[in-house]
Structure formats: C-alpha cells, structure tokens
Amino acid sequence: MCGIVGYLGTGQAYPILIKGLKRLEYRGYDSAGVALVNQGSVDIHKCKGKVSDLEDHLNGVIPEGTLGIGHTRWATHGPPNDINAHPHASGNGDLAMIHNGIIENYATIKETLENRGHVFVSDTDTEVLIHLIEDIQSKTSVDLFEAVRLALAEVVGAYAIVVIDKKNPDRMIAAKKSSPLVIGVGSDGDYYIGSDATPIVEYTKNVVYMEDEEVALIDRNTGLKIVTIQNKEKVPYIQELEIQLETLEKGGYDYFMHKEIYEQPRSIIDCFRGRMNVQQGTIRMSGIDDHAEKWINARRVIIVACGTSWHAGLVAEYLFEDIARLPVEVEYASEFRYRNPIIYEDDIVVAISQSGETADTLAAIEMAKEHGAHIFGVCNVVGSTISRTTHSGAYTHAGPEIGVASTKAFTAQVTVLTLMALSVAQKRGTISDARLHRLIAELNSIPDKVEEVLKTNDQVEYISDIYKNAGNALYLGRGSSFPVALEGALKLKEISYIHAEGYPAAEMKHGPIALIDEEMPVFVIATQGQSYEKVVSNIQEVKARKGKIIAIVTEGDKTVKAMADHSIEIPKTDESLVPLVSVIPFQLLSFHIAVMRGCNVDQPRNLAKSVTVE
Numbered sequence: 001m002c003g004i005v006g007y008l009g010t011g012q013a014y015p016i017l018i019k020g021l022k023r024l025e026y027r028g029y030d031s032a033g034v035a036l037v038n039q040g041s042v043d044i045h046k047c048k049g050k051v052s053d054l055e056d057h058l059n060g061v062i063p064e065g066t067l068g069i070g071h072t073r074w075a076t077h078g079p080p081n082d083i084n085a086h087p088h089a090s091g092n093g094d095l096a097m098i099h100n101g102i103i104e105n106y107a108t109i110k111e112t113l114e115n116r117g118h119v120f121v122s123d124t125d126t127e128v129l130i131h132l133i134e135d136i137q138s139k140t141s142v143d144l145f146e147a148v149r150l151a152l153a154e155v156v157g158a159y160a161i162v163v164i165d166k167k168n169p170d171r172m173i174a175a176k177k178s179s180p181l182v183i184g185v186g187s188d189g190d191y192y193i194g195s196d197a198t199p200i201v202e203y204t205k206n207v208v209y210m211e212d213e214e215v216a217l218i219d220r221n222t223g224l225k226i227v228t229i230q231n232k233e234k235v236p237y238i239q240e241l242e243i244q245l246e247t248l249e250k251g252g253y254d255y256f257m258h259k260e261i262y263e264q265p266r267s268i269i270d271c272f273r274g275r276m277n278v279q280q281g282t283i284r285m286s287g288i289d290d291h292a293e294k295w296i297n298a299r300r301v302i303i304v305a306c307g308t309s310w311h312a313g314l315v316a317e318y319l320f321e322d323i324a325r326l327p328v329e330v331e332y333a334s335e336f337r338y339r340n341p342i343i344y345e346d347d348i349v350v351a352i353s354q355s356g357e358t359a360d361t362l363a364a365i366e367m368a369k370e371h372g373a374h375i376f377g378v379c380n381v382v383g384s385t386i387s388r389t390t391h392s393g394a395y396t397h398a399g400p401e402i403g404v405a406s407t408k409a410f411t412a413q414v415t416v417l418t419l420m421a422l423s424v425a426q427k428r429g430t431i432s433d434a435r436l437h438r439l440i441a442e443l444n445s446i447p448d449k450v451e452e453v454l455k456t457n458d459q460v461e462y463i464s465d466i467y468k469n470a471g472n473a474l475y476l477g478r479g480s481s482f483p484v485a486l487e488g489a490l491k492l493k494e495i496s497y498i499h500a501e502g503y504p505a506a507e508m509k510h511g512p513i514a515l516i517d518e519e520m521p522v523f524v525i526a527t528q529g530q531s532y533e534k535v536v537s538n539i540q541e542v543k544a545r546k547g548k549i550i551a552i553v554t555e556g557d558k559t560v561k562a563m564a565d566h567s568i569e570i571p572k573t574d575e576s577l578v579p580l581v582s583v584i585p586f587q588l589l590s591f592h593i594a595v596m597r598g599c600n601v602d603q604p605r606n607l608a609k610s611v612t613v614e
C-alpha cells in the first residue's frame with residue numbers, strides 16, 4: 001500500500017506527479033503530498049485526504065520544479081493526518097523522502113538518533129529513515145547515493161523509497177525491498193518512478209522493474225545507475241510495457257468498478273485466448289506444459305492467497321479435486337506462513353494475486369520455496385513481484401483493475417484456474433475426452449452468458465433499492481457456489497459497509513439462522529445442480545423464519561422462483577462453471593447499493609487495493 005511517484009526531467013514535475021498519484025490512489029488514500037526541488041529549496045505540500053484534497057489545499061498554486069516526488073498514503077505508523085503525510089524531511093530540511101512499506105526496527109533506530117540530538121515531528125517510521133540517511137551523511141560526508149545505501153543496510157523491513165536533496169536538483173535516489181518500484185526511462189532524458197507502471201505508461205513504454213535490495217541513482221547528466229545494498233553494480237534491464245493507456249481511464253462510466261464489471265465478457269475472452277482450442281478440445285498453457293511431470297506426479301496442490309483471490313482459490317479447490325483428482329488445500333497466505341505447515345517437495349503451491357504484490361502471499365511463496373515445492377503464480381499485473389518470484393505461472397490478462405473491490409480479476413482468476421484444472425486433468429488422464437470437449441466448449445460460451453447476466457442490471461438495481469438500508473445480509477451457497485457466497489458478502493461489506501456473511505447453505509442452521517427475521521435479506525445461489533433440492537430446503541428454513549429470499553436461479557426455474565421474494569435468472573451452464581456467471585449479480589448488487597448509500601465505490605474507506613504490509 002501507499003503509492004509513490006517521482007519525476008526528473010526537462011518538463012515541470014507537478015502535473016506528472018499529480019496525475020501519477022491519481023493513478024496510484026487505489027493503493028491508499030489517507031493523505032497525499034508532493035515535494036519539488038526548486039531554486040535551492042525543497043517545497044513540501046501535503047495534507048490528510050485524497051489527491052483532490054491536496055489540490056484544494058494548494059488552492060491554485062502550482063509548485064514549480066523539474067525534480068519532484070509524490071505520495072499517496074495508506075496509514076500504518078501514526079494516524080492519517082497532515083503531519084504524518086509524506087513526503088518527510090530530514091532534520092536540516094535538505095532532504096525529502098517518500099516511502100511505501102514498513103521499517104520494522106524503526107523504534108531502535110529512532111532511540112539512537114534521538115540520543116544523538118535528532119528531533120522527530122511525526123509518528124512515522126519513514127521520518128526515522130530519512131533522519132538516519134541524514135545522520136550517515138553528516139557523520140561520514142559520503143554522497144547521498146552512498147548514504148542511502150548504508151542506511152538501508154541497517155534497516156529491517158520493507159521499503160520502496162525515493163529521496164531528493166534541495167542542494168542537488170539533478171539527482172534522485174530510489175531503492176526497494178519487498179515493496180514494488182518501477183523506473184520509466186523516457187527518450188528525452190526524462191525519468192519517471194512509480195509503485196507500478198500506471199503513472200509512467202503515457203510518457204514511455206521503457207521500464208526497469210527494480211529488484212529487492214537495489215538502490216538506483218538517477219542523474220540528469222549520467223543517467224541511471226543501479227547497485228545492490230552490498231554495493232555491486234547491476235546492469236539495468238529495460239523492458240517494454242504492455243498496458244494501454246485507455247485501460248486506465250473510466251471510458252464513459254462514472255466508476256471504475258462499474259466499468260470493470262461490464263468488461264468481464266471481454267476480460268474472460270482475453271484470459272482464454274490462445275490457450276484453449278475449442279475444435280480440438282485442447283488446452284495450451286506453457287506454465288503447466290513446461291512442467292508437466294511436476295503436475296502429473298504432484299502429491300497435492302496448496303493454494304495461497306488473500307481476499308477475493310482466496311475466494312477464487314476456493315472455487316479452484318472444487319475444480320481441481322473434481323476434474324484433476326488432485327487433493328487441494330486452500331490457505332490464507334497470512335495464516336499459512338506462520339503455521340509451520342508441512343510442505344513436501346512434490347507439492348505444487350499455487351499463489352493467486354491480482355496485484356502480484358501482496359506481502360503475505362509473497363512471504364508464503366518464499367517459505368514454500370525453502371521447502372522445495374514448485375511454485376505457480378496466477379497474477380494479473382504483468383511484471384509484478386509475485387509473477388517474477390514464482391517458478392512458473394499464468395497471467396490472468398484481465399487488464400488493469402482500478403476499483404478497490406475486485407470484480408473482473410476474480411472471474412479472470414477463476415477462468416485461468418479452470419483452464420489449469422482442465423490441462424492438468426488431461427495430463428493426468430482423469431478426464432474423458434468427451435467431458436473435456438464439453439467443458440472447453442462450455443467455457444467458450446461463458447462470455448456470452450456473462451453478457452446475458454449483465455442485462456439483469458435494472459432488475460438488480462430495483463432489488464438494491466429495496467435492501468439498501470439493511471443492517472445485515474446473509475449469503476448462502478453450496479459446493480462451488482459457497483465461495484461465491486463469500487465473495488458476494490465481501491463485495492457488499494467492503495463497498496457498502498453493510499455487515500454481510502457468506503455461509504455454506506447447510507451450515508446456516510448451526511448459527512446464522514438465529515439472526516434471521518423479517519429484516520434480514522438472504523441471498524441464495526440456487527442454480528440447478530446436484531445440491532439444488534438441498535438448497536430448496538435451506539430456503540424453506542429461511543422462509544419459515546420470515547427472512548427475505550433473493551435467489552439466483554437457472555433460467556426456467558419454477559420451484560425456487562415460487563418461494564423467493566425476488567429471483568434473478570442466469571443462463572444454464574455446467575455446474576463447475578456456475579461461479580463465473582453467478583457472481584455477476586452480486587457484483588452489480590453491491591455496486592448499486594454502495595452508490596445509493598452515497599459510498600465511495602472505487603475507494604472504500606480504510607481499504608487499499610495492493611496490500612504490501614503484513
């Protein structure tokens with residue numbers, strides 16, 4: 001979390017920084033700030049709130065300078081206020097720094113520095129680090145580049161930082177460990193820095209993804225130089241960006257989330273394009289094909305993920321066990337890594353992450369690697385840390401997802417995981433040719449079916465209006481619809497702030513049923529399939545307690561429709577692919593309720609899209 005930008009070049013920095021911060025705001029929006037070097041001074045402007053609040057705070061003043069840094073914060077150390085906002089300055093006011101990450105040993109460093117006369121104004125770990133850099137400079141008279149390197153050698157924790165010095169308008173220093181950092185190399189000697197490539201893409205497609213424990217010196221005269229914390233010089237590896245600028249704009253929609261929900265027919269196609277041959281009934285995924293033996297001989301699959309990605313993992317558990325007959329465990333990355341789990345060399349660990357930067361998922365990967373397991377990454381962001389850390393993987397190709405609540409990334413993850421399960425099943429001989437052909441053809445028809453479900457938008461909006469003031473909501477599903485119930489509940493609570501719980505429908509009677517009264521909306525996935533009759537009984541149980549039933553049913557359904565207060569029909573598909581279509585009404589529902597309640601749909605309170613702290 002926290003987004004950082006930097007610019008050194010021939011143009012004015014401020015417009016580039018502000019635009020970049022708006023692109024990165026999904027990473028946190030507790031405060032925003034910029035610092036620009038101009039005529040021998042470093043001007044810092046910062047305040048609590050969003051980037052637009054910073055613009056208001058500047059009240060029409062446009063800070064000048066061709067070297068600058070900017071930050072949008074997701075608070076960790078110290079409450080979100082003006083003082084804790086970044087950039088932070090050194091004690092003498094010469095240096096300014098932005099930081100994404102956590103300096104774990106900041107308290108010890110702070111105490112030592114206080115004993116040496118340093119005075120701190122904020123509660124942040126970042127201010128401690130910039131004072132440490134200043135202290136090293138004053139003690140040793142090394143230049144700033146070297147002082148940053150030496151300071152970072154003393155630091156425990158995660159960081160992506162950029163430092164500028166009012167005495168040197170020709171240089172900025174950047175470094176990273178665990179938090180992401182990308183440097184854009186413009187054709188005209190301009191350099192850009194971003195937590196991801198989105199603030200950079202409209203200026204240049206040439207980028208360097210910094211590796212952990214690297215420190216970069218960007219100098220107007222000598223260009224880009226990278227060394228490791230151990231002072232070993234590295235040759236910067238310049239790659240070409242693939243993202244298109246239009247994908248970062250709202251494109252006629254009022255909210256990114258709305259746009260992203262509607263992009264799903266396209267993003268699902270992008271996800272299986274080139275991987276699936278419907279006529280031949282084959283799947284080609286190099287990440288699996290190149291390691292076929294590992295998958296054929298795997299003892300089990302362990303899926304690690306957080307948030308919505310974890311829900312996609314739960315859907316995959318049903319797919320892999322049913323189709324590929326491989327035992328699967330799905331773990332919250334944060335729990336898995338601290339549990340001293342048993343991991344075998346013939347296990348395959350699948351890490352699912354939209355951003356490819358989630359700290360807990362990364363840490364779980366590192367641990368599994370130490371045990372010798374094969375690590376497979378399912379990421380959306382190309383070039384992200386997880387995609388580079390894993391042994392093999394498959395991108396979801398959903399395109400940039402900006403709304404904090406994940407929508408198209410979820411359906412793309414489920415699509416990739418379905419392809420993976422089919423490919424592995426084929427290799428392990430656990431699926432008949434007929435079933436494989438059928439499932440591939442069915443998967444191919446999913447984008448059209450999602451398009452159909454999107455047509456229920458007006459009906460979902462009508463239902464949203466009825467339940468928008470609910471205090472609680474229950475989501476129920478069985479089989480692979482259970483993770484969809486979890487995802488539906490998560491969507492509602494994260495953007496509408498209505499308490500919601502997802503439950504396996506049959507488990508309802510072991511607790512949640514006590515909550516049901518005439519005020520309680522109960523959203524049930526009651527599509528045709530092996531547990532349809534059981535779900536019908538669960539619905540009866542809710543009705544007997546006067547709960548309100550909003551059911552997602554297969555088109556043509558009569559039984560549930562007769563019982564439910566409202567029902568939303570979705571097209572029939574193979575039972576194992578239902579999650580790809582049944583999740584759509586839940587996405588629309590939480591979107592409409594959030595809009596009706598006046599919530600900030602794209603930037604819900606307290607959340608961030610990319611969680612780079614543990």
Ligand code: G6P
Nearest residue numbers: 306307308309353354355358406
């Ligand atoms: C945050 C986001 C969620 C996301 C989760 C995991 O909580 O708000 O939308 O599902 O992180 O993120 P990842 O990038 O690893 O999928």
